[in-house]
Amino acid sequence: MVTSASRPVPVYSIHPAIMVVAALLALLLQTFLPLKFPLARLMDFPLLITIYFALLRRNKVFGIGLGTMLGLLQDTLSHGYIGIFGIAKAIVGYLVAFASTKFELESLMARTLLTALFVLVHSLCLAALQRTLLESPPPFQPLAVASGILVNAALGLILFQILDRFRRTV
């Protein structure tokens, strides 16, 4: 499962239009679905998109850029300070891209575990930023974090299968 740093690994690309549409849809669903389904509040579509494309491209700068952009857009559409999600998703984008160069992550199980791990990292980053920067941070809720991990891992399983249909090898 572990790959050498100098070892060639498969790199995929996806049509930029599909990437933009996927990112846009993720943000739209993130703002719209909770209105219809309260359980959707646990979902983080922009995070899953960040994880997927960072895994796909295996490029840390790309992961940082994508995570930052989606996070900042998520911040602007939320009511909180702009930058909280941006920082958290930039870190996750970097770590995912880093992990993708170190491990063989093509299997379904590996990607699901990785998704769960980075959803946890994202939650911890958010909690840390909020506790550090905000006067009255929201309380850390382990149960909500665990639920978010399960829901997003399951959602990622489906979402990644769909997006895999559009990827092509470089």
Added chain:
Amino acid sequence: MFDPNSPELTRPVEAVPREGPDVPAFVSRHGSFLVLVSVVIAQLLLLSFQITRNPNVRLIRYWAVTVFDPFERSLRGLLDASAGTYSTYRNLRHAEQENQELHVRLVAAQAQIQQLSEQAAETARLRNLLQFKSQLPYQTVAAEVIASSPGENSNAIFVDKGTDAGLATDLAVITPEGVVGKVLTVFPHSAQVLLLTDTSSGVGATLAQTRVQGIVKGASGGLCNLHYVMNEESVKPGEAVITSGLDQIFPKGLPVGTVVKAGDGNIYKEIGLKPAVDLNRLEMVLVVLKPTSSQQQALNLHGRP
């Protein structure tokens, strides 16, 4: 799934340059990490700016919302339309079953309405009969028609009252509209009534306007004839015929029928009557009991039969 020898694998990851100065080498080696640090610092600065000076950052939000708002509206419209389509489809799926259920309920409701209207009509008839009965100067018994006598030319019916209700033969049977017939045979709990239209029946009658007397007998086709009216008498169609009371069965003054045709015969006129009562739609009748001697005396005092 992962094959290092695959021709698709083209790009070595994290290629490390072997030559060059130390600083560029460090930057090249940790470039992506430095990018991350820069991005995080930049965002931290943005956060500190918001926290200390302008927590709302209205302009950025305004742009973001302006850009996303049309998409959100479109998505909402699309999802609402999808939900509406699905709802329509689901409703259509259940429409047939619902239609059948409603049809069954409709049939039941129609039957109930029919039953209620029947009851209402019966109530009206009974009220009418009761009112008529109370106005009569003689004692009567209300009876329900329970059957008709079998046979094509048999103009008779059965009623549900018999000797137990005081019925006897040759009692007049009437309705508020007029004469029905007379009791022909009496049984303990029922009686057979010979209708006015039977050829063997006979009712003493009077033309209401001219007071000419005769006898009404049954004829074919549900009609009656008025016999024994001389040719020289003037009889016109439409003239009412009432009981004369001379037959000692039917009280005087009850409607018998209406003249429908009148013509001269050898000695007597040939007069056709349409019965006052629709004898094909009888349901309730009144049987006129024989007055007791004291009742008869009282009736005679008041000038009634």
